[in-house]
Amino acid sequence: MRRELPVALAFAVGVLMIVSFFFTSEPLVEAAKTVQNWGVIIAAFALGLASVNLIQIHARRIIRGKGLDWLYSGALIFSMIGIALLGIVRGPTHRTYQFWFDALFVPGQATVYAMTGFFIASAAYRAFRVRNLDAAILLLSAAVLMLGNVPIGEKIWSQFPVIGDWLMNIPNLAGQRGMLIGAGIGGIASGLRVLLGIEKSYLGGSSS
Amino acid sequence: MxxxxxxxxxxxxxxxxxxxxxxxxxxxIGLGVTVGPETKELYNTVESLAPGSAVILSMDTSPGGYGELASGAAALLNHLSRQGIRVIGMGFFDTGPSLLETAFGGSDFKNKQYGTDYVNLGYLAGSETAIARMAKDIPGSFPRDYRGNLTPELPAMEGISSAQDVALVITISSGTPGVPEWIRQVGDPMGVPIATAIVAVNVPNMTPYMQSGQLSGMIPSMKGAAGYESLMGTSGLGIRGxxxxxxxxxxxxxxxxxxxxxxxxxxxxxxxxxxx
CATH class of the missing domain: 4.10.860 (DNA Excision Repair, Uvrb; Chain A)
Known part of the structure; x- marks a missing residue:
């Protein structure tokens, strides 16, 4: 029963969502809306659960007091609880809350993201080598696309954007579309496996 | 050596x-700007919207991606403001609503009336499920806006019950949920046009949606933002970048x-x- 009941539930919910997608009968739409509400509520609870888990892990690190880990974990818990309290008490649109978001969180995360540009430049210098024909084609395509996407490319040679567009709209599009259709068919197949109870890995343990 | x-x-x-x-x-240096066809298409789509119509602007990005998307979001918001379009903001990334506040504050909407001309409905957890839920019933999914007002009482929400009541959906997107999720849950089943401002790394993945007509325009990263600014006859971060x-x-x-x-x-x- 521990396995049969969840599989039956998954089947019932899955069929309901598929049928409600194709038919617009009011009871069906309402039932689908209710199930989607549950999904939203569960996702919101999962966020709360993740916060508790994060606090547990970092509280343990603080207690252990090893190296500088306790300091980083302390800063994380302090800022997490502090910002959460500020948002709950003063509201998320309060000046102070928005200030910390704009002045600390946004530039911090944007900086980390922007740093990848420097790593990519360094990696390209060290690793992007013309070792064989495949690598040469890749390098040439990348160079044309990079130049075709910026105004200076057009100034150097007016055909860079034209060839860049061709690369994006013909070889790239063909490959991307193939992958999308393949992933779509794969999604249908794995959905059917879950609905029919063949795939049970979401219950934990082995899938068989 | x-x-x-x-x-x-x-x-x-x-x-x-x-x-x-x-x-x-x-x-x-002033090297100039080239406008891509996908950017021109989005510009024309916004131009064709009737004043007073409503648009969903979903901030589906984190601050990491926003650095690349801010110029596109600002250009779009300025255009929507100039056209007199109501903007219904929301986010399916937890950082979306705060970024939306930043984006509204950095655009011409800062001189408009909150609640009447634009609104920030906040964040809804649940990724694609949440988009599907919201699409069927917007006030039911967001009973209160990000500022704590009752959503159905806001003038900006007049006549808006589901995603079918808006003229266009724009997702400022850098990941999942993003364009494919919006197309699957709103664009294709409800027939609502979808457009996007997107980070450069995702542009090749979105090209098939543009070519199939499932996207009604795209601002590809800063290059697209520069093109959009040039179409509007303004100069912002996109052109400067x-x-x-x-x-x-x-x-x-x-x-x-x-x-x-x-x-x-x-x-x-x-x-x-x-x-x-």
């Missing part, structure tokens, strides 16, 4: 890239070229040394 170059300190490369980005930002992008692309290509010269030089040196 080749061995020395092969072992070049990576901090030198970082410094070169930093200079190639910062110098054109401080002293712009294009010089820096041009020079940095050239710099990276020069580094790749140098890397290959070093590689071939080291290889031929090694084979000559091996032969002796």
């Amino acid at each position: 080749f061995e020395k170059l092969a072992r070049m300190d990576r901090r030198i490369i970082y410094a070169v890239v930093f200079l190639s980005l910062s110098i054109p930002l401080i002293w712009p 294009m010089d820096a992008q041009s020079i940095s692309h050239l710099t990276i290509l020069a580094l790749v070229l140098l890397g290959n010269v070093v590689y071939l030089g080291t290889k031929s040196g090694a084979s000559r040394g091996g032969g002796r």
Whole structure:
């Protein structure tokens, strides 16, 4: 029963969502809306659960007091609880809350993201080598696309954007579309496996 | 010499890239802007919207991606403001609503009336499920807006019950949920046009949706934002950033070229040394 009941539930919910997608009968739409509400509520609870888990892990690190880990974990818990309290008490649109978001969180995360540009430049210098024909084609395509996407490319040679567009709209599009259709068919197949109870890995343990 | 170059300190490369980005930002060269067809299509879509109609603007990005998307979001918001369109903001990334506040504050909407001309409904957890839920019943999914007002009482929400009541959905997107989720849950089943401002790394993945007509326009990264600004006859962060992008692309290509010269030089040196 521990396995049969969840599989039956998954089947019932899955069929309901598929049928409600194709038919617009009011009871069906309402039932689908209710199930989607549950999904939203569960996702919101999962966020709360993740916060508790994060606090547990970092509280343990603080207690252990090893190296500088306790300091980083302390800063994380302090800022997490502090910002959460500020948002709950003063509201998320309060000046102070928005200030910390704009002045600390946004530039911090944007900086980390922007740093990848420097790593990519360094990696390209060290690793992007013309070792064989495949690598040469890749390098040439990348160079044309990079130049075709910026105004200076057009100034150097007016055909860079034209060839860049061709690369994006013909070889790239063909490959991307193939992958999308393949992933779509794969999604249908794995959905059917879950609905029919063949795939049970979401219950934990082995899938068989 | 080749061995020395092969072992070049990576901090030198970082410094070169930093200079190639910062110098054109401080002293712009004015290389001009080219407008892509997908950007022109989005511009025309917004131009064709009737004043007073409503648009969903979903901030589906984190601050990491927002650095690249801010110029596109600002250009779009300024255009929507100029057209007199009501903007219904929301986010399916937890950081979306705060970024939306930043975006509204940095656009012409800061001079408009909150609740009447634009609204920020906040964040809904649940990714694609949440988009599907919201699409069927917007006030039911967001009973209160981000500022705590009752959503159905806001003038901006007049006549809006589901996603079918809006003229266009724009997702400022850098990941999942993003364009495919909006197309699956709103664009295709409800027939609502979907458009996007998107980070450069995702542009190749979105090309099939543009070509199939499932996207009604796209602002591809800063290049698209620069094109959009040029169509609007304004100059913002997008146009200012294009010089820096041009020079940095050239710099990276020069580094790749140098890397290959070093590689071939080291290889031929090694084979000559091996032969002796």
